[in-house]
Amino acid sequence: MGSNKTALTVYVTDGNALAMTASDNLKRRKPVDPSQPDTLVVGIGYSLTDSIYAWTQRSIDFGAPIPGDPTPIGVDDFLDFIGDSLRPWVQQIIFPEVNFTRDALYGHSSGGLFATYALINRPQMFDTFIAASPSLVLRNGTIMANVTRLLGDGMGIPGEVDFEFDGQNTTKPAVFLAYGSLEEFPQRRRTQNETQFWARRAILQRSRLGSLTHELYDRLVGSGKMRDVVIKEYPGQDHAGVGGSALMDGIAYFLDW
Template sequence: MSGAAPSEGPPGSEPVTLARSASWTMRAGEDPARIHRILLSWPEAPPPPGGYPVLLLADGSATFATAAEIARLRTGRGAKDVGAGLIVGLGHGGEGPYDRAARARDYTPSFPAAPAGAGGADGFLDFVIGGVLPELERRFPIDRARLGLFGHSYGGLLALYAFFSRPGLFRRVASASPSLWFAEGAVLEMARRFAAAPPPAAAGSALLLTVGGLEEADDGTPRGPVRVARRMVGRARDLAAILRGASVAVDFTEFPGENHGSVLPAALSRAVPFALSPVLPEAGAPA
């Protein structure tokens, strides 16, 4: 007997699908290898006068279904802190939840200390702005003044980079367990410059920063010392402290008992209402 799980269900079964959801593929630029799978979930409620707010998700193949179900449950129960909006997964073209090489390229900025093969964040953001958003607008009215971006790990780094380098583009940015150690902590220097002279375009924006309490614990495995050295929790706290008092709302949440992988559902549970809330937080106050 093989130990592998079957790729198809038992005879007579059907694949599980999500209601009011669809997906398609798009190519980024001229490189035929840069194929992205876009996943979209839309609500039952009609769009508000300005169009639907949008929450875009890095690592969409891994994060989309969870986020879409969170949005459905919150709005279906009449939650006042979540309005009707679009959930959009930005996936890569493979079958699995993650394409490690592609995300290491697409989600990392071209900092001087970035390793070879990294540094494609600007190209990826250009693809989202110039390709994905117009495609969404062909299907639904969207409110470009209420765009949100969620990312975890390298995706969290991408979210922060977008927040600092393109202020005001994404009004709600949720960065979960960001890879602040990348390129010798260069994004923290971006944060310091941002906090010292907040760009006017960032006014009214909000940042949600989350991390698992166990993310820098040495668990006795070979990766334990790496976790300690990267200071995922400590650096996240440092970032929150840097941004306090800037012209943006900052909310920092640490989830006790969660590690780098297990924290993802908890982070999404916070990010969805944060991004789709009809109430804008006050500048300089916790989101």
């Protein structure tokens, strides 16, 4: 990006696993859609190990504790890092001559829980929130009740979050939600026997990824506080597949605004 450019930004959690997917998607779009605005992908990842997921650290940062693990929750610290350190570093140090306008936050699974937390606690922080297969059942499902407590229900509950937009993002947020049809209702794999299939099905159904994502959609729409909310089901896709598909469609949704 040269000087005097205007650009958008997509902040991608689990950057080790997903940032290149986002970058490649934008590169593929540009030749067939020259009107696409310049967009920067900021992958938020961790030190390289033999896994693309830093399980313990992401559970701290995303506010998604591993059951039975006394790991502390550092979700607010992580949001502070993005807003107070990472974003200024990108905009003022790396690309000081670029005018950054809108930005989006993407998260999948526990990252989707984090994106939801950010949305209801700091809705002014990003223009668009993209939550793919958010693990809303974690933390005993308390985040769902907090959606209504913080944002209101559009009727008798006004909501506790202040919607004063005085920073980079100046409008109510837009939200893209997604899940796969096989996440809650899996099909039996060819390599599974009946016992293995039903054990796997029981685990997935406890996560309630599809039904809770729909409930989140209903609560966000009912709050009347969002600029736009969409939900997309991916037929025939499981948890891993949704991570990439929703990232590409979520970016398209963000760019279209």
